[in-house]
Amino acid sequence: MLGLVSTSTTTNPTDLLKAVLPIGIGLASAAFLAHRATNKGGFSRDKSIPIVPLRAGDKSHDAEYAEDQNKFLSKCVENYGLVFNVMLWNQKFTVVSGSLIREVFMNEQFSFIDALEEVTGMKAFTDSITKTSNDENWISHSAIRDNLSPFLPLYTPRIVEQLTLTIDRELGDCKDGKLIEKPINVFQEMVAAAMATVFMGNDCAKDHRVRDSFIKCTYDFGEVLGRDNRLRFWHRFNTQAKYSVLNPLKKHIDILVEVATPVILKRRQEEAEANAKGEEYVRPLDMMQKLLDNFDKYGFVDIEDVCGHLLLLVLASVHTTSDSAANLCYYFAAFPEHVDVLYQEQCEALSQIEQERQTLRQSKLASGEVKSEQDFVGSDLDPKNDRDLSAAMMKRLVKMDSFVREVLRYRTERLTLAHTAREDITLSNGMRITKGSKAIINNHSVHQSDEVQGGDAYEFRPWRFVGKAKAATKAGNDFLVFGMGKHACPGRFLAIQELKTVGALLVSRYSKFEIQDPSKTKRGLMWRMGDPVDTGLIFTSRN
Template identity: 60%
Template sequence: MLGLVYSSSVAIPSDILKAALPIGIGLASAAYLTMKVVNNDGFSTDKSIPMVQLRSGDTTHDAEFFEDQDKFLAHCEETYGPVFNCQVLGQKFTVVSGPLAREIFMTEDFSFMDAVDEVTGLQSFVNSIIKSNQDPDSKMIHEIIRDNISPNLPLFTPRIVEQLRMTVEKELGDGEGKLVENPLRIFQNMIAGAMASVFMGLEVAKNQKVLDTFIDCTYDFGQVVTENKKSFWHTFGNRAKYGVMNPLRKHVNVMVEAATPIILERRRQEAKAVENGQEYKRPLDIMQRFLDNFEKYGFVDIEDICGHLLILVLASVHTTSDTSTNLCYYLGAYPQYIEPLYKEQQEVLAQIAKERQLERQSKLDAGEVTSERDFEGTGLDPRRDSDFSAAAIKRMVRMDSFVREIFRFRAERLTLAHKARRNVVLSNGVVISKGSKAIINMRSINQDSGMQGEDPTEFQPWRFVGKPKSATKASGDYLAFGMGRHACPGRFLAIQELKTVGSLMVSKYSKIEIQDPSQTKKILLSRLGEPLGTGLIFTSRSSSSAEKSA
């Protein structure tokens, strides 16, 4: 990487801080897209698909659905079968239930991104950040995550843990009964710092301006994809705003400003290493991988690289910070599970420390090292025996089950809509017609005793312990991250972070309480991005120990 961002086929602007011209959709394109949204009925045209009858006085199914979502969907399944048409969430959907849902994910002619873009204008948002790879299916983003993030998780884990731990100490600290009225902001800081270290390096993770822009852009992203604003004007407004005015440019500029001196210094160090006939030790972060694979990924310039990094930030910070916050509310709602999780953690760390000591002793006995001091600074450094390593977190099966159960229990009842690009015939003979939107009835999957085990309507955190059902395993009975070729490639990073957050919480705090317990049920079933009406109260283990001693 002797050039800043070298490409033999793409000219690099001399002024790398120069803002790119916004990519406009144009008035003609806007009019066409507008008509497309207006004219799309949403329902499949297959006349064999039953329409759910409207309740007297209702013009849509929304009121009845939100009164009791489980009751409404169970009635629809019993009355109309696994596939039915329903006007809900402000849209018209063909609802697909049970095992048939798997076919929506496994058939290439269904597109999740098309459905999201139709009702949010998300593609305009994404395209306003990046200059290359403006693919509605985000194939390059999937490839980048698959090739660069997931394989390096064991290497990234120590810095993720350190960044999360630092934020916990800074924002929550020790004490008894510390009230945090807006926990989401703290977890946004936690995840933003961790992701900055992975995506742009440890230097950038210290830059508060960059962390703030991560969080601010995440807020913008949430406003685009929010569930309660899906309407024609919401979509049209987003396409006009991000396709023409491009307010996200300021976020990319902040990242470019922070990245430029770091990249220049890396270039200088690499040139010096080459001059001295030495191998350049490449920093471990995704920005470096982007620079090393500039042509492979088809990047245009440094702004484009930072734009792609920002997409990765949005994909991780938005959902992971939300779920991390909710995980703590679950610990508050079910305090009886904090100590079992803490006990498992201590047992795992003790076992790993024992194994590492045996390995050190084996090397001493074999004469590979002369003393314990020789292990300092190596992978067998005794000071690292109690670290939350990737191996340690993987062994915490109760925490893994706890996280998966949260995804199962909290899942929105109707979600993950896909738009049909062609007519698709399901295995039961029903046709999902081109242009219609099929949405998944998650109730029929997550509350099916055959798939989930006994009492599927109850929260049982050890439900998956001892079963081949990890929180990252996308399958027909667990669709939190999709399924098949288009399953979310970032799920391994997301689950690693969530399990780390959970582990830090139970190791640091003996008690987490919901400020207003009357809000508990509402919070546990809250939708992604939905504001929570009450805070959390944290009591640290050190505070509890001091109280007992006194």
């Protein structure tokens, strides 16, 4: 573990460029010809799968899809069935709908990573961040599953604290109404602060450079992904050539290493002192410590490698959670009649917990287990914590949970999560997705299905899931936001907990949310990930 503090020596990127550029230029033409030979469209070659005809004058389905996603996909399913081919975003897709979607998610020979790599070339980028082999990011997936989600109740107080501090700083008192022109910036600050304390601990999170890096690195990653993932071969080739030798996140990794090193050394000193006294060392609770404690399991090289993996977690979480949290506020503004309902639910839940804790304190006093009220100070039953937004309390906010799930259902892009077939795969309807073709998920056929959603699927019904076993974290055949099966997003528990906490804190502080330009309300509800609506929000404080 001591070796993890010293970073390894790396070759000068300029020297590497001098070595690879002549070769790269020579290979460019060959790579392009190889691409043309091996990537003849993304359609399945199964002739029984229909190709949706183009409208007169259109060269792709982009315009028709953009005009009305629901109408376009409804027409396609009605006329051509659950599997059909479309041309969108300079790509060719085989669309898989309805009951067949599960077969794409559950079959290991359908790969989301391969499809994303084909468009972006992002593996060269992610590999450049870390030094440990991370085929399909297995380390990050395992780290979240084993070291983050099980400890979420312990992380919750810190998350609440950081979100509260940021709300007070960025929004504060808005008794006369306060316009925030770019809400996404506020929510990036909120989420970055919360993620910093979870991923690197309180000591590191205090350094503003960590929070700034958590925000800025997502913009660097956006350059790799490209706008809307709608770029083609040359973008991918450029990414693969460039990021094999240059890493734009190196500056962020350097910052994390610089901040983390003295913290790690201090922790080791405290552990050594505790061991010398024969005392048990209380290990800090954060992802950095978890990764350090398991460095043999994951095969980390040094602290630079650990910080690289922490940045992978940041890339997978900060931007998406910030985006969804900001979007949540546009729904508060568009449906103001529901804000006080959510606030009342929170007040009732806090009062119930407060009463239960008081009853438990009285019971302990009556039994003699505790001698006086003073003995509760500093304990788990300290009265000052009766109305905390604890993990247990958040579980009682079933309406907030339903609201969040409904926002995600209602908002999610209708066609997402393309998967490349690694071999010929025959679906249960007999249609064949041939090797190399891309199957894309028709979320509309599930999220906007009256049969699946219990009616009124085109309506925003915030209490749709109240009283049902359909928590916002529950991925499945009727909720595809987080995927499905063993590859479902492992960070969804943290993401939903943060979204619910953000919602609870905001409705407790602000009674009114208004969209600056009401004419852009629809755009505010349906903005694309990474492309926020160009109108602000007005916050008005309670009382």
